[in-house]
Amino acid sequence: GQNIDQPTEMTATEGAIVQINCTYQTSGFNGLFWYQQHAGEAPTFLSYNVLDGLEEKGRFSSFLSRSKGYSYLLLKELQMKDSASYLCAVMDSNYQLIWGAGTKLIIKP
Amino acid sequence: GAVVSQHPSRVICKSGTSVKIECRSLDFQATTMFWYRQFPKQSLMLMATSNEGSKATYEQGVEKDKFLINHASLTLSTLTVTSAHPEDSSFYICSAREGGDTEAFFGQGTRLTVV
Numbered sequence: 001g002q003n004i005d006q007p008t009e010m011t012a013t014e015g016a017i018v019q020i021n022c023t024y025q026t027s028g029f030n031g032l033f034w035y036q037q038h039a040g041e042a043p044t045f046l047s048y049n050v051l052d053g054l055e056e057k058g059r060f061s062s063f064l065s066r067s068k069g070y071s072y073l074l075l076k077e078l079q080m081k082d083s084a085s086y087l088c089a090v091m092d093s094n095y096q097l098i099w100g101a102g103t104k105l106i107i108k109p
Numbered sequence: 110g111a112v113v114s115q116h117p118s119r120v121i122c123k124s125g126t127s128v129k130i131e132c133r134s135l136d137f138q139a140t141t142m143f144w145y146r147q148f149p150k151q152s153l154m155l156m157a158t159s160n161e162g163s164k165a166t167y168e169q170g171v172e173k174d175k176f177l178i179n180h181a182s183l184t185l186s187t188l189t190v191t192s193a194h195p196e197d198s199s200f201y202i203c204s205a206r207e208g209g210d211t212e213a214f215f216g217q218g219t220r221l222t223v224v
Contacts, residue, residue: 042115099155
C-alpha cells in the first residue's frame with residue numbers, strides 16, 4: 001500500500017530552526033510537495049522536489065532523497081506565525097497526490 | 110501562483126437540504142480538479158477527481174449519489190452535497206491542476222455545518 005509518515009506534532013522556540021521529516025512508500029514517484037495549513041484554512045504551497053537535493057526558498061528549505069524515500073522541510077528563524085500544520089504529499093505514478101497526516105508545529109516564545 | 114476561488118467560504122444548512130460548492134480557476138484552465146474533505150485535526154481526504162467533460166472518479170467509500178460533482182468547463186467544478194446530514198459537516202476543499210503541470214492550487218475551502 002501507499003504510505004506517508006510524518007511526526008504528529010513538534011514544538012520549537014521562536015528564532016530557532018526546526019526540521020520536519022517525511023518518509024514515503026508510494027506506487028511510483030512524480031515529486032514531493034510540502035504545504036502549510038493554518039487552522040481553519042486551506043493548505044498553501046511551500047515547495048516541490050522531484051530531484052534529489054536541497055531546494056532553498058527564503059527561510060524554508062526542502063530536501064529530497066528518492067533512494068531513501070525521505071524528505072525534510074527545514075524552517076529557519078522561526079516566527080510565531082509559523083505555527084501551523086505542515087503537510088507532506090507525494091505524487092504517485094498516476095499523478096495523484098498521496099497525503100501525510102500533517103505535522104502540527106507549535107512555536108513557543 | 111495561480112488562483113483558485115472557492116465559494117461559499119462558510120455555509121450553514123438544514124438537515125435534508127442540498128448545498129452546492131463552486132470551485133473556479135481564475136487565471137488558468139483546470140483540466141483536473143480534486144475535491145477533499147477534512148475533519149478537525151485530520152489530514153485531507155480525497156473524495157473524487159474530476160476531469161473536464163467527463164464523469165468524476167470517486168474514491169472508495171465516497172457516495173457518488175450523495176456528493177455530486179460536475180466539471181462542465183475548464184474553469185469551473187461544483188460539488189453538491191445532497192440531502193445533507195449533520196455528519197456531512199466538514200471542511201471541503203477543492204484544488205485544480207492545469208494540464209501536465211504537477212502543482213495543484215487550492216481553493217480557500219468551505220466550512221459546511223448541517224444543523
